[in-house]
Amino acid sequence: MERIDIKGPYNFEQVLNRHALDPLNQIDLQERSVKVPLIVNGDKQVVKVTATGTTEEPSFDLSGKTSEAIIARLREIFQWDQPLDDIHAHFRHTDLAPIFKEHVGTPLVLDFDPYNCLLKCIVHQQLNLKFAHTLTQRFVTTFGTEKDGAYFYPDPEKLANVKIEELRELQFSGRKAEYAIGVARAIVEGKLELQKLHDKSDDEIMEELVKLKGIGPWTVQNFLMFGLGRPNLFPIADIGLQNALKKLYNMDRKPSKEEMEGYKPSWEPYASYASLYLWRSIE
Template sequence: MLRDGLFLETLQIKGPYNFDLVLDRLSMDPLNQVDIDSRSVKVPMLIENEAVIAHVQAVGTLDNPKFIIKGTEGENIVKAEKRLAEIFQWDVPLEIISEHFRKTDLAPIFEQHYGTPLVLDFDPFSCLLKCIIHQQLNLSFAHTLTERFVNTFGFEKEGVWFYPSPETVAALQVEELRALQFSGRKAEYVIGIAMEVVKGNLDFTSLRDQSNEEIYKQLIKIRGIGPWTIQNFLMFGLGRLNLFPVADIGIQNALKKLYKLDVKPTLEEIESFSKGWEPYLSYASLYLWRSIE
């Protein structure tokens, strides 16, 4: 429906779906345009090389989720809606996942954060870059560094920031990123990944149809990309449901808190704890992170 130059669509999905907790987590990133009071977020997307901004507002409840989606007339709203469904994981059966974890040690966490979906980053390329930038940094400075990067080399539309394109990043010099407080090595990694995209060696569209193992074998060859980065990309770039980054400090701290341990658990202990959490290990990861955020 068109009204005052805007495309408006009302979408009803199956509950539970806690969009308020989605917005709470999205608001941690200063680049995201989140309005907690109006229960809305502006989502930047590149649809066929067109910069599209969708305004997504929750008007329903936890058990009866409903959304109003707005976009500018003339934008590729049909493909944008499909991408929004992917980003917000509107088709994932959260009740089935919650029921699965009610029988595990994670039951209290899943009850506290009931209906929280695994929301994807808005773009696979930016997701991979963000994973690289966030490596071995505390979360606060990681967000600061990412914001500097996007504000300097990305572009703004209607108050919403878009990450720079692969072509833009590939053309950067290490010194330009060093000026933002990137380490020299991290600057090389970011530029190198963009070069792989520009050369056609890394195609995010084709990755969607590949298995986790196939993606791992391809990405691990790229300088700067290790197992932690790949696991996070599979979760937040592609929405894969069964990833558990055991080396992640946040997950280790969350397990330490959950099981009231004196020290962080060993890898053997983590593997023991996580038995029975498959095939939804990504949701175990998400809810453990939420438990300490």
């Protein structure tokens, strides 16, 4: 059992509530725990993360096989080394101050694996959230693997050989099936090296990923935010953000693209947190 202490504020209940929206995630709200499927150096491991502290004094117990690499990855996923005080201070004098006060300590938590995140973004395109999660669950439980009660997405090598018709049986559209399989094939063929994206800028990653069929700016922005933890993303095409801003400013319509672009400068360099807290405001 490993013990991790971090600097507050950090609201793990907010983390669990977000992850609980996805039925693939193994969450125990009463125990305040989540099972995290990890692939470290090609080895599949499941670590259970249990909150033992408070929002002001956060601490966590890790149960399962741990190593320096696994703990480093958990720190990255849960953003344990990102002090939220500085971010809250930045937004204290903006229009988002009431939202940040209401949801204080909400971190920008990543999906458990960048590959998972990219596939999930593709599956979720143009779907309502409930069915998007249902479709992702069908996909992973059909073609992925389960270990110690946690689910792993299908390896790229396996997905690359799945037939479009097999995904259509799960209610994928033909195009969406083609896009998901195409990403897996790009990885297998060495055309897409996800690990190397960590060292590239947001613009470089955007330029590389939009070359893949079925991946547009919205998908890349969400991948940058929840796959790589980039702090300054504000996807103006996102309907949820549009609705949150409509509510915030008591508008009788959704804000225009130009209006949304105008909001962003005062939120930089933490626009991803503005996005996150705006989403929280309407959940």
